[in-house]
Amino acid sequence: MADEKQQEKRPPGSCVPWEEKRKEFPQIAGDEELVKRQWEEIDALGYVYIWQILLSF
């Protein structure tokens, strides 16, 4: 899986950066910015989860 191989730094707010996820799509026929934005917004929830476990629980 890409996630296990992924050793690049994950910036704050991100678990799987869009640049990495983008490679999985041979093409994006429509609005790529929409796909990117929604990916990042949902991906950020994973980030919130682990950092809030660390900080709040």
Place this chain on the structure above:
Amino acid sequence: MPQETTPDAMEQRYAQRLKRYVAAMRNEKPDMVPIRPFVAEFTAKYAGYTSQEVSYDYEKAFAAARKCAADFDWDAVVGNMVYGWMALVKAIGLKYYAVPGIEIPADAAFQYLEPPEDDAWMRADEYDQLIEDPTGYLFNVWLPRVSTDVAAPGQPNTFRNNMSFVKGGMAMLGYFMGFGRQAELLRKESGTVSAISGILKAPFDIIADKLRGYKGLCMDMYRQPKKVLAACEALMPHLTHVALSGADPAKNVPIGLWMHRGCVPFLSPPQFEKFYWPTLKQIIETLWSKGHQTLFYAEGEWNPNLKYIAQLPDLSIVYHVDRGDIFEVHKAVGHKFCLSGGIPNDLLAFGKPDEVRACCKKVIDGVARDGGYVMDASAIMQDDTSAENLRAMTEATREYGVY
């Protein structure tokens, strides 16, 4: 005289209290000293719940906080100062708590368990992994180690592993959304302001509290000091990001910073200067550069570190004083920052109301004459705080704290 409880009256009271609270935090002189008590398990005792009930059922914790806010004449409270929701802790199998009603009696406050030095949540040789990829380390190494249910990558997957993420994520979202509802209810029911928004911890405290343990980190400061510093640097942007993501968009109320191991005797001032302070200072400066104050909850005795704290930009923090001498703090940094706290918890637990009133008057006379002070106990109030004494603190502040 009974106060009006119409929606308009509540909204007016809310606006008045917000203005008072914010003015004091900006080191200005409001109409009177605002009261913002950090009441935790006290709320359970006052509202008729056990500690287990408020730590396990957050709706009861919210209700208890609202009852205190409505019954006492307070300007601001935290929506749930007990905060750690133990049902979520158990749902994802976190090992580092003793939970009321399970591992400890139902009337005891939840406890954090320090890991054994030789079996810490993060091993001494794992700093490079943390530094290289903090988020990846937390998901792949730390979480499987601190949870009974989460399986590490490479280990056989389990139903409980899958469920922990689904249940944990959805439950956490529900809990945090509950704080928004709680803020609205506090505003509508009693005109009370939600005192803080967002959470911050010092990078060093995160390593001590949740990763290496205090003893392990003490050894690391001698055996691998560069790794400790690099780990603080690696955590810094993430902790800044989390703090900002939960901050008040209106920039009225501060981000809560809860500090544990930075003070004497846990760290000497030279150790504080080298390990604890550089990254925390940068985070606070960044938050302030974006318009957010930090509620600098200096739990313990922090006066030996005052010269460092004085380096922060004016108004960037609200300095909450616990065991330090608040009059010394006022002399050293009162011209730069609003202060809060300074009423000893043992006095509130075991003293007489007249003694509490005298103490409040002394603190108001000593540090609040020019504004820039928020009334509160020294530390978060648990169930040993006397309601009679807390009422005396409230009344004394209203009596002596009018400008």
